[in-house]
Amino acid sequence: MGNTAVVVGAGIGGLAAAVGLRRVGWEVRVVERAPVLADAGAGISLAANGIRALDALGVGAAVRAAARGQYTGGTRTPGGSWLARMDGAALERALGTPIVGIPRAALHRLLRGALPPGVLTVGAEVTGLDRSAPDRVRVLLNGAPDGTGASMDADLVVAADGVHSRVRGLLLPSHPGPAYSGSTVFRAITDRPLDLRTDFEITWGRGAEFGHIAFADGRAEWHAVLNAPAGVRHADPLAELRGRFAGWHEPVARLLAATRPDAVLHHDVHELATPLPSFVTGRVALLGDAAHAMTPNLGQGACQALEDAVVLAAALADAADTGTALAAYDAQRRPRATSVATAARRAGRMGQRLSSPPAVALRNAALRMAPSGMAVRMILRHADWTAPRLPTPEAGERQSPVE
Structure with missing residues (x-):
């Protein structure tokens, strides 16, 4: 089979796909519409399945070294009482790793560092796909480095261009696309280290959530999720949050106080509430x-x-032809990812999305009465995943950060 691929999007998924494809012998180009890789973003938690995937890609050890294990924490009420505790040590015994927290920018840099120079092109936006040839796809681009339109031919296109994917819209024009979840999220990383008693916390109020992830360097990521109409924005988001979460237990106020106003990111949460009929269309x-x-x-x-x-990557390494490999990818990934997405939506409805006082009280009582190991079992349900093995790159293959 042919072995040239274009990956659309240089986020976590796109960079990981590029790393994986190169490990199985594919020639890869990554195109990113943003003109500058600003490494913006807050923090991220990675469960064992994510760490195992990174191990398969050859960057797991570097991620562990840059991350902080989430051994202590759990879920609280705004007054500070515990609804459920998280036992990171139990997770580590069960899975070989606890959940870890890392800045998104650090994870991006580590994934880029697993790619050689010249793989990534920034400032190039996909405007169309020519799929008239049965075994090739022409990716039409706007914003080539010389300022003119351009195109790339490939045996495979990987669309990793996010929730508002341009490529998905081109392939599946009748699909309704992303839907607003009813929640909006604020995120930031503190400007300085803080003395935090726990590695990870989530606090549920009425139609609101506040949480934090502690990083290895002592700083922390915090997030605030609110029930709100789509598109609502605030002139001073930090001041808005200080008012909204006034009176909530520490370290909420301390986290907000340690944040620069210009560091706050604000995004509405969209999801693909209508599952896709397939993750594959032709060679895409x-x-x-x-x-x-x-x-x-x-x-x-x-x-x-x-x-x-x-x-x-594993499917392409094992199959005799690209079409068979892509069918195997869809068969393996679509049921699992759809199931996890459904579970995430249900978790939100029973968590931050709840706003009725009786419903909140009932949920809190149920959590307090739950067996101590239930939180670990809930995490194991989704995190206990075994990654397929990928080939090890040939000795001496050059890998360095892409600027």
Whole structure:
């Protein structure tokens, strides 16, 4: 089979796909519409399935070294009482690793560092796909480095261009696309280290959630999720959050106080509430949020994208032809990713999305009465995944960060 691929999108899923495809012998180009890789973003939690996928890609050890294990924490009420504790040590015994927290920018850099120079092109937006040839795809681009239109021919296109995927829209014009979940999220990383008692926390109020992830350097990522109409924005988001979460237990106020106003990111949460009929159309494979954008309530979005990348690479390494490989990728990934997305949506409805006082009280009482190991079992349900093995790159293959 041919072995040239174009990956559309240089996020976590796209970079992971490029790393995986190169490990199985494919020539890869990555195109990213953003003109500059600003390494913006807050933090991310990676469960065992995400770490195992990174191990298969050859970057797991580097990610562990840059991350902080989430051994202590859990879920609380705004007054500070515990609803459920997280036992990171039990997870590590069961899976070989706890959940870890890492800045997204650090994960991006490590994935880029597993690619040689010249693989990534920035400032190039996909405007169309020519799929008239049965075994090739021509990717039409706007914003080539010389300022003119351009195109790339490939045996395979991997669409990893996010929840609002342009490629998905070209392939499946009748699909309704992403839907607003009803929640909006604020995120930031503190400007300085903080003395935090736990590695990870989530606090549920009425129609609101506040959480944090502690990093290895002492800083922390925090997020605030609110029930709100789509498109609502604030002149001073930090001041808005200080008012909204006034009176909530520490370290909420301390986290907000340690944040620069210009560091706050604000995004509405969209999901693919209508599952795709397939993750594959011809020689184009959808991956990550482009295929199965989900709400963040299980912390599985990036982990599922990493799983996609490894399974796609393994399928291409094992199959005799690209069509067979892509069919295997769809058969393996679509049921699992769709199931996780459904579970994430349900978790949100029972968590942050609840706003009725009786419903919140009933949920809190149920969590307090639950067996102590239930939280670990819930995480194991999605995190206990075994990655397929990928070939080891040939000795001496050059790998360095892409600027």
